[in-house]
Amino acid sequence: MANDSKPRLKAPAGTTDTHIHFYDHRFPTAKTAVIKPGDALVPEYMALRQRLGIDRTVVVQPSAYGLDNRCTMEAVAAIGPSARAVVAVGPDVTDAELDRLTKLGARGIRYFMLAGAPLPIETLETMAARVAPFGWHIVFQMDGRDLAGREALLKRLPCKVIIDHTGKFLEPVGVDHAGFRALMRLVDTGRFWVKLAGPYETSKKGPPNYDDVGVLAKAAVKAAPERLVWASNWPFPGDIKPDPAWMLDMLLDWIPDETVRKKALVDNPAELYGF
Numbered sequence: 001m002a003n004d005s006k007p008r009l010k011a012p013a014g015t016t017d018t019h020i021h022f023y024d025h026r027f028p029t030a031k032t033a034v035i036k037p038g039d040a041l042v043p044e045y046m047a048l049r050q051r052l053g054i055d056r057t058v059v060v061q062p063s064a065y066g067l068d069n070r071c072t073m074e075a076v077a078a079i080g081p082s083a084r085a086v087v088a089v090g091p092d093v094t095d096a097e098l099d100r101l102t103k104l105g106a107r108g109i110r111y112f113m114l115a116g117a118p119l120p121i122e123t124l125e126t127m128a129a130r131v132a133p134f135g136w137h138i139v140f141q142m143d144g145r146d147l148a149g150r151e152a153l154l155k156r157l158p159c160k161v162i163i164d165h166t167g168k169f170l171e172p173v174g175v176d177h178a179g180f181r182a183l184m185r186l187v188d189t190g191r192f193w194v195k196l197a198g199p200y201e202t203s204k205k206g207p208p209n210y211d212d213v214g215v216l217a218k219a220a221v222k223a224a225p226e227r228l229v230w231a232s233n234w235p236f237p238g239d240i241k242p243d244p245a246w247m248l249d250m251l252l253d254w255i256p257d258e259t260v261r262k263k264a265l266v267d268n269p270a271e272l273y274g275f
Contacts, residue, residue: 019231030066
């Protein structure tokens with residue numbers, strides 16, 4: 001894990017980390033799991049939250065646990081009113097269960113379309129229709145290079161959608177790439193958000209500013225400042241462990257305007273998650 005540095009960026013009150021995971025060996029990993037990290041528990045994250053100046057958190061169901069949301073929901077309960085959840089539920093979920101999860105803080109369903117995916121994309125429209133009445137949105141992650149081929153499907157969804165990790169282009173692309181142009185068209189509908197997070201996962205240029213991902217982030221910032229959110233992606237599942245403070249400080253480069261940064265860190269996530 002990274003060092004104990006503090007960010008240069010002073011996080012405004014209400015700053016929201018919209019994508020983290022918890023892992024606890026007490027819960028069994030799913031048969032579909034590809035990544036099986038070691039424990040990452042609430043006290044450890046809360047110490048990081050204090051160090052970075054984060055006030056609110058969205059706990060996202062990790063693919064490692066498939067459709068078993070117990071670890072995620074237990075963590076949300078432990079954190080309290082400053083936490084929300086994004087869960088993974090299948091077509092057999094009942095309305096009563098969706099209502100129960102909503103009351104416990106769930107506000108979205110995750111569609112993770114990479115290795116280890118617990119839900120097939122064929123269920124996406126069905127599940128979007130199921131969760132929309134509860135005020136939920138979709139958190140969607142796939143190789144951004146293929147977004148153009150999924151654009152029509154995503155536009156049909158009856159709820160809001162967050163596109164993860166600045167589009168998650170597994171090989172860096174330019175702003176003229178068909179996948180990025182599709183992402184910007186989706187954002188233009190007013191129902192899609194871009195999550196600025198995880199550049200270390202795909203960047204070939206690397207830190208400090210992950211400029212190959214940063215050029216896409218800056219284009220999104222310019223196009224739709226009201227459709228951005230930010231996340232640390234703690235505990236950084238995978239082999240690369242960036243400095244958590246830098247995940248916040250990179251916004252000084254990506255979003256130099258303080259007013260726009262406040263939108264991404266505070267106002268936009270408050271709208272999506274009801275803080």
